[in-house]
Each structure stands twice: as C-alpha cells, then as structure tokens.
Amino acid sequence: MNKMIGIVLLVAGAILLYFGWEAYNSTASDVTRAVTGEPTDNAMWYLIGGAAAVLIGLYGTIKGK
Numbered sequence: 001m002n003k004m005i006g007i008v009l010l011v012a013g014a015i016l017l018y019f020g021w022e023a024y025n026s027t028a029s030d031v032t033r034a035v036t037g038e039p040t041d042n043a044m045w046y047l048i049g050g051a052a053a054v055l056i057g058l059y060g061t062i063k064g065k
Helices: 002-024 027-035 043-064
Strands: none
Touching: 002 043
C-alpha cells in the first residue's frame, strides 16, 4: 500500500512541477519578474509542492513495504 501511495505522489509531484514550470515561464510571471524581480506566487507554490511530493513519493516508493 505504501508503494502505491509513493507512486501516486511521484506522479502528482511531476504534474505539479510541470504546471509550476509552465507558470514560471508564463507572460504574467515575466511581467512580475520584471517589476518585482520575483516570479508569481502560484509558480513558486507549484514548484515547491511538486518538489516536496516527488521527494516524499520517492521515499515512499523506495522504503515502502
């Protein structure tokens, strides 16, 4: 059961990373970076959440029963 949850988290994390990358490279993020020097909050949350889900999913997949 733990390996299945790990795999689901890996897939969800990969999807979040994809959406985060797309949001980071969007026009809105480009404008925000030009004005404030930082990307949009949505892009950062997608990237952080995706990275966390991938790491937890990897751990669950490798160490799962």
